Amino acid sequence: MQQSTRTRYALVGTGHRGTTMWGKDIVERWHGEVELVAVCDLNSLRAERSLRYMGASVTIYTDFDEMLRVERPALVIVCTKDSTHDDLIVKAMEAGANVISEKPMTTTAEKIKRILDAERRTGRRLDISFNYRFAPTSARIKELLSSGVIGDVTSVDFHWYLDNSHGADYFRRWHAFTENSGSLFVHKATHHFDLLNWYLDSDPEMVSAFADLKHYGRKGPFRGERCRTCPHKNECDYYFDISAVPLLESLYEDPSGEDGYVRDACVFREDIDIPDTMVTSIRYKNGVHVSYSLNTYMPIEGHHIAFNGHKGRIELRQYEKQPWTEPPADEIVVMRSFEPVERIWVPHSSGGHYGGDDRLRNMLLNKNKPNDELKQRAGSRAGAMSVLCGIAALQSSRSGKPVSISDVWGDDSALGLLERA
Known part of the structure; x- marks a missing residue:
């Protein structure tokens, strides 16, 4: 056989x-x-x-x-x-x-x-x-930056929006506690910091951040234990009926009898300890300055990113969910200084994250690996640098002082394992 x-x-x-x-x-x-x-x-x-x-x-x-x-x-x-x-x-x-x-x-x-x-x-x-590295639009931006079309990048404006469904979901689940998730600076923003590290081909060096719990947790108007048993379900904008999502109910409702974990915990629990509104400034080793923000209770879902360089600007507004018809493609606007504007349309691909999920799995699971000219495959070093940036941001937001990546890493060089290849 x-x-x-x-x-x-x-x-x-x-x-x-x-x-x-x-x-x-x-x-x-x-x-x-x-x-x-x-x-x-x-x-x-x-x-x-x-x-x-x-x-x-x-x-x-x-x-x-x-x-x-x-x-x-x-x-x-x-x-x-x-x-x-x-x-x-x-x-x-x-x-x-x-x-x-x-x-x-x-x-x-x-x-x-x-x-x-x-x-x-x-x-x-x-x-x-x-998987965001593998989204077709992300790959196209990486190609444009690598081509030098706007010269050396000097700064980046990067703002991510989670809507009232997706954003609230993090506050229903185990993610709502720093002990479990490291906060959304780590759990969610690890995607965003990794994109920056990959786009800029450099490492974050210094981080300064502000963050607060302004909307969920103890800021809520009322609270219960969970949505299913909440006396405020008829007046709460964040009421979540888990029975309306059969897969979630199957995976979490009856199984909660074994471990006590419910999937529809109240987003206004008073012991929630992660911020929901975050603003960060990052200085990279190559001199690039980044302005980043993450908001978790918006009427829209998606992000805006712009790269400013000596020769121009590349800008993208990517829509993931919003109260109007989603465009069938992403528009990347390339603005060369003293030249006409170029608009590049990148069609959406099937599969999660605009096709990023499928491309990621092809890279990691197929015996014959796809070409990786853009270095989209991310190993432990990439994972480490994005998490360290998130930890530094959380520490800065709590201390009120800038925090360097070396501060987070400590004196121990850990056998030089963070050195770039």
Whole structure:
């Protein structure tokens, strides 16, 4: 009998992202490249529901060490709570597996060092799921910047908007506590800081930030324990009916009996400790200055970014969700100084994040890797630098003082693992 050449992979964390992006989609569309051999979750009922949705039949484990010992997967995909990533990544690499981790890579400098050291010791590879790099519009911007069309970049204006649905969702879930997520400076902005690092081909050096909880948490007009039992559901703009989303209800409602985690917790809980309104200034090692903001309760979803250079400006306003018809393409405006404006339209591609999800999975899962001229594939160093920028921003917002990346990293050079290749 001919032995399968498919990569044997295990999924740890069977929440929504694991079940869909790294579960059902792969089982149905990348089955010629990889083979799901096990899932692992502390909540066995959630894992059962996840497998049912995937249409897969493999062994469920609640003990990660046992899963590694019995199944010996060649690849482990980590989709658990952010603060747990480091333990799982390190154990998987020490067991001989390569790892794909959902962003952010982890939540603290100490955990970053653990991961980088394990990767060096074991010779295994860690990839971070930075799908925004793979979106067609992001790739086109990278090409334009690399071409030198606006000369050396001197500054960047970058503003991200989460709407009242997506933004509020972070305050319903475990993300609402710094201990779990590192705050949205780490959990969400890791995408944005990574895009900046990749676009500019440089590292952040100094960060100064302001951030507050202005809308959710203790700022709310009333509160309950969760939406399903809340006495204010008829008057709350943020009431979320989980029963209207069958997959979420299946993965979280009955399984909450095992671990107590509910998916529709009140966005106005008084113990929420992450900011919802964030403004940051970043100085890069190559001298570029960045103005960045993240807002989580907007009537629109998407972002605006502009690169200012000696020879002109590149500007994009990308719409993801808004109260008017979404354009079928993204418009990149290239403004060369003293020359006519050029408008470049990049059509939307199918799949999540305008096709970025599919391109990312093709890069990481296909045996014959696509060309990576733009260096879109992101490893542990990219994951580390984006998290360090987020940690510095959170520290600065709390201290009222600028924070350098070296301050966050500390005196320990960690064997030089942050040096650029």
